[in-house]
């Protein structure tokens with residue numbers, strides 16, 4: 001669905017206000033405590049953020065990709081820890097159901113997702129299979145009317161909060177995706193990992209042992225058996241576009257922080273903004289961000305027009321996340337020693353930004369995908 | 379009962395206001411606009427009355443150009459039931475607004491009109507009072523608490539010396555002050571739902587109001603730049619400067 005410009009602008013205004021008035025002020029504490037404050041989570045839920053990509057007929061907002069990325073440009077001016085809470089739900093996890101679920105699966109899960117009741121985690125990565133996702137070892141075997149899942153998933157975002165796990169498991173040669181409610185016996189969520197950044201967002205390993213789900217837990221029903229990898233890759237195209245938009249939002253924030261500091265910090269009797277070497281950092285950051293934003297917007301528009309975007313989504317993710325990393329580094333540099341101190345927002349945002357080049361496909365994997373698509377089309 | 383709330387589209391409170399080079403007014407081109415913050419408070423109060431079951435319908439009214447519809451949509455997203463847009467590109471002074479509010483009130487018959495105590499663009503603080511006078515209704519300005527009774531309201535007013543509580547008969551015009559409430563955020567689903575709520579369009583002529591300005595703006599200028607301060611060496615020096623130079627103590 002495409003929104004009228006008036007409604008979209010109200011949505012973006014409301015988002016900006018939430019970010020400026022509630023999220024940014026809560027960032028430092030959230031990072032220090034390794035926890036999102038509960039009133040902020042409530043505000044996010046009340047704002048209806050979990051239903052962003054769920055169609056209106058299932059109680060969500062039904063944003064298309066162009067609208068979703070515009071939302072993320074605004075929303076991700078706040079630490080990506082906040083985004084992470086919705087990330088797997090409106091991103092890869094929820095998208096899998098939206099793209100490949102049966103009508104019953106959509107009717108059951110999507111309204112719960114839209115209301116913010118069910119957080120979805122997406123379980124692909126394993127201890128021995130990261131970039132080489134196809135090598136996953138988690139198995140599901142049929143036992144009468146049930147499937148029995150055994151295996152361990154690694155670095156699963158939001159696992160401690162999840163109400164639903166979308167689990168990729170091997171069923172014979174091929175991979176099948178399963179919708180596994182968190183209360184199913186045989187699931188153990190480990191202690192969250194301690195990590196460099198996005199500390200208010202939690203990532204944990206999830207072990208499935210003799211975990212039994214009914215036959216209708218297969219994503220897409222009978223027809224979905226053996227099609228899990230396709231489903232995952234489709235969801236990942238959108239997921240990568242989503243992460244690229246996150247990078248653009250974060251980049252905008254970093255540039256705002258840089259501008260503010262450059263205009264107020266004085267050395268040699270002048271604001272540092274008057275030094276051309278500082279201006280170069282600002283200009284390089286702005287130009288790279290503008291390019292990243294344009295790439296994200298064009299890819300989103302193509303996706304909305306129904307064109308294949310595997311190559312472009314990988315390009316967008318690759319370029320935008322690498323660009324925001326350079327911007328984050330300049331932001332620290334521009335702040336001098338203060339940029340290294342934990343009371344300065346850019347210190348935290350720098351740590352937060354690092355992740356974007358790693359998950360939902362590392363930069364190297366993005367390069368491989370881009371080149372593979374290029375060579376295939378040549 | 380029905381509650382009528384006028385909402386004005388003003389320059390957003392975060393925007394740094396710039397005066398036009400020719401001194402004819404302030405720059406509004408490409409400037410972010412939003413609902414006057416006091417009007418948000420008025421809408422919030424009206425919506426709370428509705429949620430408590432003491433009001434049946436909340437009607438938001440905005441007067442001005444096409445873009446006022448966005449301001450009305452915000453009011454609808456916050457919980458108002460329907461909107462009225464008096465569409466005009468004329469410059470509207472408080473008296474013209476008050477006359478149009480009177481005409482709308484006569485048609486809609488609300489029991490209360492909640493008006494922001496002032497708009498943050500021209501800071502007139504006149505519309506509420508003028509509306510009450512034109513309608514011949516009771517008024518209670520600068521409200522920080524409104525308690526509804528049977529055909530009456532008890533309103534706590536913020537005045538210079540402290541707080542004053544008045545009992546007024548309905549229908550009445552109440553103007554909202556900053557501490558009346560903390561307005562809610564319009565949630566994204568409610569913004570979507572607001573698309574389906576009706577906005578009725580009319581123009582000043584259909585309300586029988588002549589909006590010709592009665593005040594002529596001669597010149598708009600920037601406030602004088604703040605002078606740099608001085609550092610003092612000691613408390614003694616500070617006190618002596620305050621006594622002898624600033625003459626404030």
Ligand SMILES: Cc1cc2nc3c(=O)[nH]c(=O)nc-3n(C[C@H](O)[C@H](O)[C@H](O)COP(=O)(O)OP(=O)(O)OC[C@H]3O[C@@H](n4cnc5c(N)ncnc54)[C@H](O)[C@@H]3O)c2cc1C
Nearest residue numbers: 122123124125130131155156157203358359360361362364
């Ligand atoms: C905070 C966080 C949250 C995450 N959340 C989730 C989640 O919710 N769900 C989920 O399923 N996964 C999640 N992941 C996992 C993430 O997607 C993987 O970490 C990522 O895909 C990389 O896998 P790996 O860590 O095993 O690295 P490896 O694949 O072992 O890669 C190691 C290095 O080798 C490079 N490399 C690998 N193969 C090649 C190649 N063929 N050519 C060139 N270079 C190569 C990589 O780029 C990298 O530099 C998360 C990870 C993190 C850090």
